[in-house]
Amino acid sequence: MKDELLKKLSACVEFGKTNKAALYPPQMKGEDGADEITSQLLDVGVGAQEILTEGLMPGMEKVGIKFRENKIFVPQVLMSAKAMGMSMVHLKPFFTSGAAKQKGTFIIGTVQGDLHDIGKNLVAMMVEGSGYKVIDLGTDCLAEKYIAAIKENPGAAVGLSALLTTTMVNMEQITKDIKAVFPETLVTIGGAPVNDDFCLKIGADNYSADPQGVVDFLNTKIA
Amino acid sequence: MSNKKSMTSRERVLAAINHQTPDRIPVDLGATPSSGISAIAYSNLVNHIGNTELPVQIYDVVQQLAQPDRTILDRFSVDVLDIGRTFNEKPTDWEPTILANGAPAFYPKWFKPVKREDGSYVTFDDDGETMLSRMPVGATFFDQTYFPYVDGYPDSYENLDAEMGRIMWARDAHSPWDHAGEDRFWEQLRERTLRLRETTDKALLVVCGCNLFEWGTFLRRMDNFLMDLLCDPANVERLLDELLKRHLATLEKVCNAVGDLVDIIRFGDDLGMTSGPFMDADTYRLLFKPRHKILCDYVKEHSQMHTFIHSCGSISSLMPDLIEAGIEIFNPIQTNAWQMEPEFLKKEFGKDCTFWGGGIETAGVLNVETPEKVREQVLERLETFSNGGGFVFNTVHNILPDVPPQNIVAMFDAIQEFNNR
Numbered sequence: 255m256k257d258e259l260l261k262k263l264s265a266c267v268e269f270g271k272t273n274k275a276a277l278y279p280p281q282m283k284g285e286d287g288a289d290e291i292t293s294q295l296l297d298v299g300v301g302a303q304e305i306l307t308e309g310l311m312p313g314m315e316k317v318g319i320k321f322r323e324n325k326i327f328v329p330q331v332l333m334s335a336k337a338m339g340m341s342m343v344h345l346k347p348f349f350t351s352g353a354a355k356q357k358g359t360f361i362i363g364t365v366q367g368d369l370h371d372i373g374k375n376l377v378a379m380m381v382e383g384s385g386y387k388v389i390d391l392g393t394d395c396l397a398e399k400y401i402a403a404i405k406e407n408p409g410a411a412v413g414l415s416a417l418l419t420t421t422m423v424n425m426e427q428i429t430k431d432i433k434a435v436f437p438e439t440l441v442t443i444g445g446a447p448v449n450d451d452f453c454l455k456i457g458a459d460n461y462s463a464d465p466q467g468v469v470d471f472l473n474t475k476i477a
Numbered sequence: 478m479s480n481k482k483s484m485t486s487r488e489r490v491l492a493a494i495n496h497q498t499p500d501r502i503p504v505d506l507g508a509t510p511s512s513g514i515s516a517i518a519y520s521n522l523v524n525h526i527g528n529t530e531l532p533v534q535i536y537d538v539v540q541q542l543a544q545p546d547r548t549i550l551d552r553f554s555v556d557v558l559d560i561g562r563t564f565n566e567k568p569t570d571w572e573p574t575i576l577a578n579g580a581p582a583f584y585p586k587w588f589k590p591v592k593r594e595d596g597s598y599v600t601f602d603d604d605g606e607t608m609l610s611r612m613p614v615g616a617t618f619f620d621q622t623y624f625p626y627v628d629g630y631p632d633s634y635e636n637l638d639a640e641m642g643r644i645m646w647a648r649d650a651h652s653p654w655d656h657a658g659e660d661r662f663w664e665q666l667r668e669r670t671l672r673l674r675e676t677t678d679k680a681l682l683v684v685c686g687c688n689l690f691e692w693g694t695f696l697r698r699m700d701n702f703l704m705d706l707l708c709d710p711a712n713v714e715r716l717l718d719e720l721l722k723r724h725l726a727t728l729e730k731v732c733n734a735v736g737d738l739v740d741i742i743r744f745g746d747d748l749g750m751t752s753g754p755f756m757d758a759d760t761y762r763l764l765f766k767p768r769h770k771i772l773c774d775y776v777k778e779h780s781q782m783h784t785f786i787h788s789c790g791s792i793s794s795l796m797p798d799l800i801e802a803g804i805e806i807f808n809p810i811q812t813n814a815w816q817m818e819p820e821f822l823k824k825e826f827g828k829d830c831t832f833w834g835g836g837i838e839t840a841g842v843l844n845v846e847t848p849e850k851v852r853e854q855v856l857e858r859l860e861t862f863s864n865g866g867g868f869v870f871n872t873v874h875n876i877l878p879d880v881p882p883q884n885i886v887a888m889f890d891a892i893q894e895f896n897n898r
């Protein structure tokens with residue numbers, strides 16, 4: 255029963271099935287979605303922790319891999335994230351109370367002057383779906399904003415996103431400012447114009463081309 | 478030296494589109510809002526080449542793009558003009574402003590953003606309260622802040638025109654559309670285009686968005702609309718049909734006014750990102766292709782204009798369908814995106830369409846490399862793309878503020894060098 259439900263939850267995340275009423279995806283029409291299945295799992299006494307690691311995470315991992323391989327596209331990923339969000343609503347209270355634990359905290363924002371947020375949002379969703387608490391600072395973020403968030407969340411890792419060659423340069427200053435206050439804080443960067451060389455040059459700790467990459471990085475460094 | 482008969486600019490562009498080898502490489506700079514130059518880069522350019530007397534006129538205020546002066550276009554042998562430039566042609570149509578780098582520039586006199594204490598700029602609706610767009614400090618672009626259908630689709634589209642009018646892309650549109658509400662606009666557009674046609678042998682282009690996917694994202698916000706494609710296709714189609722009605726009404730007027738004078742009509746719809754297209758080909762085929770086809774068919778039946786689409790990113794997986802729908806010209810050819818390598822594109826689609834762009838990487842080469850590296854890439858790209866026509870030189874998307882003027886000059890010099898081979 256429990257394993258069956260966890261498997262179903264995982265499929266809901268993989269295919270973007272939010273709740274029973276949702277018409278998407280067509281092949282799951284009429285079936286329970288992430289919303290109902292999470293309730294059922296909690297009802298039969300499965301803990302939030304286990305729901306996260308055995309239900310949501312395996313689903314999200316498949317999404318990450320298929321997206322990386324261009325087998326699915328942004329709309330599908332967003333639907334998966336929405337399904338995951340439906341489930342997280344039920345689980346949040348357990349994480350807030352400390353009854354269940356996430357792997358760590360990830361702070362993410364698009365840097366100053368840059369307003370592109372689709373990629374940043376996808377990264378935020380995937381990281382959350384991999385078991386982390388995510389604090390999304392939005393777009394056009396100054397160094398102070400990241401620093402304030404780190405103060406409130408000691409030990410968190412920070413992700414910077416930039417989609418423009420004219421704003422990626424702001425990553426350098428922001429990384430320096432963060433490291434000046436919190437030398438231990440891990441800074442990971444991403445976005446279309448950024449690469450490994452640039453990461454090295456500005457003294458950031460990691461560059462990933464896609465969300466799966468940053469999840470791998472976090473899993474080895476802070477989990 | 479080539480011994481080909483020399484062509485006029487217009488003949489050159491048309492030859493390329495018709496897949497005949499032109500006498501030299503046709504070139505665009507600034508004929509569309511995705512093949513242009515940002516005000517800051519343009520200001521640096523005119524200073525660098527000693528044309529300091531030329532005003533920096535920000536004709537596209539949303540994207541902060543300059544309208545290059547005819548002197549500059551001639552100096553760099555540019556072959557095509559946007560007919561929008563026939564409006565706002567008097568100095569009194571412009572008002573001074575200051576660019577983020579401190580240089581002087583001009584806005585069309587109707588554009589009055591409010592400067593905030595933190596240095597950002599915002600625009601408001603007529604009520605003075607609803608914020609419509611915002612340009613943060615350090616940005617070179619206004620960002621839409623008002624999304625009318627963010628909470629869901631309306632039951633009736635009675636208010637669609639009004640809501641579209643509140644979206645910054647329509648409200649703060651570049652010329653000629655900033656005059657579209659005026660009496661006799663369509664007659665004016667024809668008269669001015671006729672005059673332009675008489676005074677230039679360059680090809681003429683009209684920008685007429687007819688965006689479908691993008692209007693969905695402007696009205697619903699991008700994340701919502703992307704999900705709607707999957708989970709609410711019925712409402713997507715209902716909205717697209719409303720948009721199509723309006724686009725066809727505009728196209729009818731455009732074709733009547735200038736369809737016999739203008740060579741190229743430019744649509745826009747960003748369908749790609751760097752790592753792949755926004756949607757799979759099935760979704761494009763189902764929702765957008767039939768409607769793109771209706772737009773292209775209309776233009777072909779009612780004018781002499783060639784169809785052009787701007788779409789960023791990786792779109793090679795959608796190109797066969799776009800071509801079938803009737804698109805003849807693609808821009809900006811984002812060659813650093815997935816499956817957008819120049820050789821691959823030329824081989825796969827070179828016979829079926831024209832590449833308008835891809836001439837040099839604006840992100841990674843033009844902005845950071847030496848003039849010599851710029852030269853090398855331009856020569857290499859021309860070698861790949863220019864064979865047998867089907868190519869108009871342009872950078873990959875707009876030249877942003879980070880591009881040094883020396884590199885822009887080196888880029889045009891390299892085209893010259895290639896022509897003289």
Ligand code: B12
Pocket residue numbers: 328367368369370371372373374376377413414415416417418419420442443444445446447461462463464465467468540541616617618620699747749750751752789790791809811814839840873874875877
């Ligand atoms: C959509 C879009 C817009 C929308 C943004 C809407 C929004 N809410 O985000 C709008 C219309 C507002 C816009 C505006 C502009 N844009 Co734009 N835009 C795009 C477009 C088409 C897609 C970007 C996107 O959403 N991709 C989808 C996501 C999923 O991918 P992604 O962002 O790359 O993110 C992935 C990875 O990079 C990575 N990642 C991202 N962030 C992070 C962070 C971390 C920590 C990690 C590990 C990974 C990671 O993971 C993500 C998922 O795989 C691109 C084209 C392109 N090829 O990317 C141009 C593009 C980015 N834009 C460009 C330009 C030039 C502009 C403008 C300056 C326009 C102009 N004046 O010409 C303005 C600038 C606005 C501003 N100040 O920011 C250029 C940039 C060129 C350059 N030199 O850098 C591009 C590349 C287009 C092009 N062909 O040249 N744009």
